[in-house]
Amino acid sequence: MAQVSLSNIRKVYPNGFEAVQPSDIQINDGEFVVLVGPSGCGKSTLLRMIAGLEDISDGELRIGDRVVNDVDPADRDIAMVFQNYALYPHMTVEKNMGYGIKNRGASKEEIARKVAEAAGMLNLTEYLTRRPSQLSGGQRQRVAMGRAIVRDPALFLFDEPLSNLDAKLRNQMRIEIKALQRRLGTTAVYVTHDQVEAMTMADRIIVLNGGRIEQIGTPSQIYHNPASTFVASFMGAPPMNLLEGRFDNGTVMINGGTALMPSPLQRSGPITVGIRPEDVLLEPTGPLPFQVDIVEELGAHRLLHGRLEDQNFTVHVDKETHVSPGALRIALKQDALRLFDVKTGQSL
Amino acid sequence: MKRAGFTNVWLPIALLLPQLSIIAIFFYWPAGWALQSSFYLQDPFGFGSTFVGFENYTDLTRNREYLRIAGFTVVFCGLVTFFSLALALLLAVKADKVIRGAKTYRTLLMWVYAIAPPVAGFMGIMFFDQRNGPITEFFQVLGWDFKLGVNYFDTATAMIMVSVWKQIPVNFIFFLSGLQSIPRAVREAAMIDNRSAAGRFWGVTFPLLAPTAFFLLIINITYALFDTFGIIDTLMKGEPGNNPMTLVYKVYLDGFRGNDLGGSSAQSVILMILVLALTVFQFRLIERRIHYT
Ligand SMILES: Nc1ncnc2c1ncn2[C@@H]1O[C@H](COP(=O)(O)OP(=O)(O)OP(=O)(O)O)[C@@H](O)[C@H]1O
Ligand SMILES: [Mg+2]
Numbered sequence: 001m002a003q004v005s006l007s008n009i010r011k012v013y014p015n016g017f018e019a020v021q022p023s024d025i026q027i028n029d030g031e032f033v034v035l036v037g038p039s040g041c042g043k044s045t046l047l048r049m050i051a052g053l054e055d056i057s058d059g060e061l062r063i064g065d066r067v068v069n070d071v072d073p074a075d076r077d078i079a080m081v082f083q084n085y086a087l088y089p090h091m092t093v094e095k096n097m098g099y100g101i102k103n104r105g106a107s108k109e110e111i112a113r114k115v116a117e118a119a120g121m122l123n124l125t126e127y128l129t130r131r132p133s134q135l136s137g138g139q140r141q142r143v144a145m146g147r148a149i150v151r152d153p154a155l156f157l158f159d160e161p162l163s164n165l166d167a168k169l170r171n172q173m174r175i176e177i178k179a180l181q182r183r184l185g186t187t188a189v190y191v192t193h194d195q196v197e198a199m200t201m202a203d204r205i206i207v208l209n210g211g212r213i214e215q216i217g218t219p220s221q222i223y224h225n226p227a228s229t230f231v232a233s234f235m236g237a238p239p240m241n242l243l244e245g246r247f248d249n250g251t252v253m254i255n256g257g258t259a260l261m262p263s264p265l266q267r268s269g270p271i272t273v274g275i276r277p278e279d280v281l282l283e284p285t286g287p288l289p290f291q292v293d294i295v296e297e298l299g300a301h302r303l304l305h306g307r308l309e310d311q312n313f314t315v316h317v318d319k320e321t322h323v324s325p326g327a328l329r330i331a332l333k334q335d336a337l338r339l340f341d342v343k344t345g346q347s348l
Numbered sequence: 349m350k351r352a353g354f355t356n357v358w359l360p361i362a363l364l365l366p367q368l369s370i371i372a373i374f375f376y377w378p379a380g381w382a383l384q385s386s387f388y389l390q391d392p393f394g395f396g397s398t399f400v401g402f403e404n405y406t407d408l409t410r411n412r413e414y415l416r417i418a419g420f421t422v423v424f425c426g427l428v429t430f431f432s433l434a435l436a437l438l439l440a441v442k443a444d445k446v447i448r449g450a451k452t453y454r455t456l457l458m459w460v461y462a463i464a465p466p467v468a469g470f471m472g473i474m475f476f477d478q479r480n481g482p483i484t485e486f487f488q489v490l491g492w493d494f495k496l497g498v499n500y501f502d503t504a505t506a507m508i509m510v511s512v513w514k515q516i517p518v519n520f521i522f523f524l525s526g527l528q529s530i531p532r533a534v535r536e537a538a539m540i541d542n543r544s545a546a547g548r549f550w551g552v553t554f555p556l557l558a559p560t561a562f563f564l565l566i567i568n569i570t571y572a573l574f575d576t577f578g579i580i581d582t583l584m585k586g587e588p589g590n591n592p593m594t595l596v597y598k599v600y601l602d603g604f605r606g607n608d609l610g611g612s613s614a615q616s617v618i619l620m621i622l623v624l625a626l627t628v629f630q631f632r633l634i635e636r637r638i639h640y641t
Contacts, residue, residue, distance in 0.1 A: 051540065053540075074543035080537070082536070087534075090552075099541050100540070
């Protein structure tokens, strides 16, 4: 168990591409941190630098209280779960799980005991003598988890471990991994591009974009107070509505002329206004006109896609609310507005 | 997988016919002929033959020279196979790590593949030349008075070295592609699980190369048995004398130089059985066990 600290960590690939801009991250002991961002934003690169599979171009990486920049991956006291599981195809499940501690000089009894324990936790006991090719995707995933657990490392690293599973299994494994990490108390860094995974599993989320950290915060902070329009639109399904607007005479207006609220800031000029779809109420006497184009039926709730003053807008309503396409009036819940700078996209 | 079938029985047969007739004319017919003539004693001048049953075979088991050649063949095959596999594997592992100029490096190594065995033999003669062959000179520096074509041991050494050299590129190509088909993540997982590079090689990389290696083992034994003929013939400059030779060369020698067609046929039947055994061994025992998926 350990805290992890990245100071000014940077990655420039040999071809000159800067995949990770200088970044600072502090991960506390026992914390579950999720790195999330769109494809190609540098999540894997960052994780692989922590694992030691990729050289660190600049900056300092500490695991526990050791600087590990130049430490071999095998000596960093980490265990990693790969996207394609990376099991050893020629070894049985038992050998796969025991390989790491065997190379660290564990006795036969110790290996057998730890493997049996991990297999028990993961419901793999009856598969111990099988080869990976004789297992289903979900079972392989468990073996990969088991291999990490048996090592009892200071830090778990996960690189999109669930992305090859079907949706149902993914939901189940998500909960299992999280529960397991809780139980073991091992610090974990988890990479995903799935924002649902990020929201549900993380103690803290790090949102990456183009090799840069957009925001670090708890799922609730990230969701309710996104630091930028990027985070606002990346996190949440459906994403936050972003409307073009402006400050005018001490009021926040959206283009088209509707006033939303008194401005909290002494400014004037254009602005981006963010509204979460569920922060909207349908009210016959509401101040805002909303034109519903499509009703998306999702069972537990409905999404109304349409236009607000000719800008795309989505509203989330519960399953009891029946709506058909056409003109409606809506009101905003208290504290529903998020304001962003038009140019930088940063939260104001 | 969806299977397409022929509704007409004759069409597939017609399509296979060219291939089948080639196999029949160039393989089964001569093989059958060899089998037949191995039971006869041919008149050296070509006037008729006498049926002698298994005498040609029993003679061989009592022929001390034949047994000595068989012994040499075993040693020769063993050494050629071992060294050409081991050196190729070493080169492939190194080439796999090369990042810059990898293509050039591989191409240079593969060139040797394009050289025909007799040409390889001639190059061997140049390298092992008595007066100014660089390898001979090198051996002389080491205090080894190397005499190609004169000393049995020295000639054998040259034959093995040239044969190994000629076969390395094929093995190299297969090993390299075998190495490159090992998923990167599996190697990385091993890097985290095992700090020792040698441990990783023997524990993970090598077992994953085993299917390739076993396939190559068969290929190499066959090569050492049969395809080294050109190299051996060139290196002994057509003068068998006291020189080392393999069983295949002996077949040629007895049949075409010694005009003992019956004995020579018996020898080639023995070789055919050997190849058959090798093939069965490959399919039955190895192909089934070594593949992991
Ligand atoms: N070896 C390399 N050389 C040069 N550029 C690379 C190399 N590996 C990755 N990159 C680039 O670095 C960027 C980040 O890659 P990385 O694999 O970290 O993305 P990611 O966030 O994990 O994406 P994904 O979600 O698709 O896995 C990408 O733009 C990629 O093209
Ligand atoms: Mg990735």
